[in-house]
């Protein structure tokens with residue numbers, strides 16, 4: 001099945017580097033995405049024989065596939081819309097995302113019923129479509145880098161089809177603790193672990209998530225042999241001999257903590273559209289009654305349950321309650337961009353964010369002061385403007401694979417912002433020493449942290465932000481990607 005002229009390096013992910021829109025005149029317009037993978041992959045250069053396999057998402061992408069329109073280096077899979085919806089909304093975002101971020105709430109969730117089983121069938125079909133496309137496109141011995149929880153079964157499926165390939169999988173999310181993971185039906189847990197262990201190498205953003213995967217794999221199938229975790233943080237090999245399944249070889253576990261793309265961000269943040277948005281934001285923020293500069297507490301997130309935006313707002317309200325001296329002197333700039341709006345729970349969460357922000361504004365606001373400046377329309381230039389204006393960055397997720405905002409704001413803030421950071425974000429492992437660390441559930445503790453951040457002496461702020469910016473850029477996307485590729489080629 002190996003193609004003689006196939007790709008030497010392949011990336012597979014649900015969301016690809018481009019999307020298409022059908023214009024009114026029927027023409028197709030291409031939009032390019034950003035993010036770590038896009039800049040990472042570009043680091044290997046256009047002649048490296050790389051191919052990105054992704055889903056066709058939405059009507060524009062499907063139309064492009066139908067018309068045979070494409071970009072070199074990208075293959076979009078036109079998986080039937082209902083299969084994709086069940087796999088992506090039903091399993092990936094409503095089950096696996098919830099398990100890894102520990103978002104289920106009893107007594108109603110989770111329920112693994114006939115509907116779940118039907119959706120699981122779609123998840124398998126969707127993973128199989130990727131495995132088959134990769135098997136078809138890869139050159140003999142090629143390196144394949146599979147991304148994220150959408151595609152957990154792909155490594156195992158691909159290993160069966162093409163034992164010659166070097167297969168890696170990278171998780172951009174946390175991995176669930178074994179006791180939480182064990183709420184999934186036993187056969188589903190086994191399949192997920194089997195799929196992942198089809199890889200030669202599994203990558204995680206922190207050792208914490210890597211260790212959690214090891215625990216889950218060990219408790220899921222005790223017949224597999226997992227040596228105890230080594231002291232120190234060197235990658236290790238995991239031997240396993242599954243029964244009744246094809247031999248999978250060994251899987252190495254590695255950690256690559258993605259950093260901010262400093263070069264790109266510093267340049268982009270000083271373009272004219274960002275300057276314009278800064279001026280507009282300054283107008284919205286206004287001045288304190290005594291004419292002094294108002295402080296800003298900035299957050300930028302997808303409107304995502306795991307980001308904990310509502311508790312962040314409640315902590316800000318608590319600050320205004322406990323510390324009246326901050327009234328009129330601070331503004332919470334909160335950007336909460338729509339995400340996964342096909343899911344009712346996300347729509348409800350979006351409404352709750354708006355409701356709490358409105359409630360704070362009507363309770364405390366004055367004619368010259370809007371305590372919460374909430375924007376929900378995605379605007380990258382405005383996000384960068386807010387980063388530049390930040391006195392405090394609030395990053396308080398319940399659980400997060402890494403959280404790049406925590407790394408990006410210290411790089412760009414002109415006031416030398418203080419980072420208030422959840423101990424449950426992957427970024428905590430790298431930035432925790434220089435942040436003010438919070439328990440994301442503790443609203444009073446978070447309010448105190450905000451006060452501490454706002455009152456930190458300038459010298460200390462400057463020292464901390466310097467160290468934060470250095471840590472945040474330690475592994476830029478290009479290096480992050482190349483490290484994984486090199487390690488995959490060397491694994492086993």
Ligand code: G6P
Nearest residue numbers: 014015093148172173339340401
């Ligand atoms: C997380 C995941 C990514 C995903 C992103 C946006 O960061 O780890 O894989 O691309 O969320 O989610 P979406 O569902 O919009 O692709």
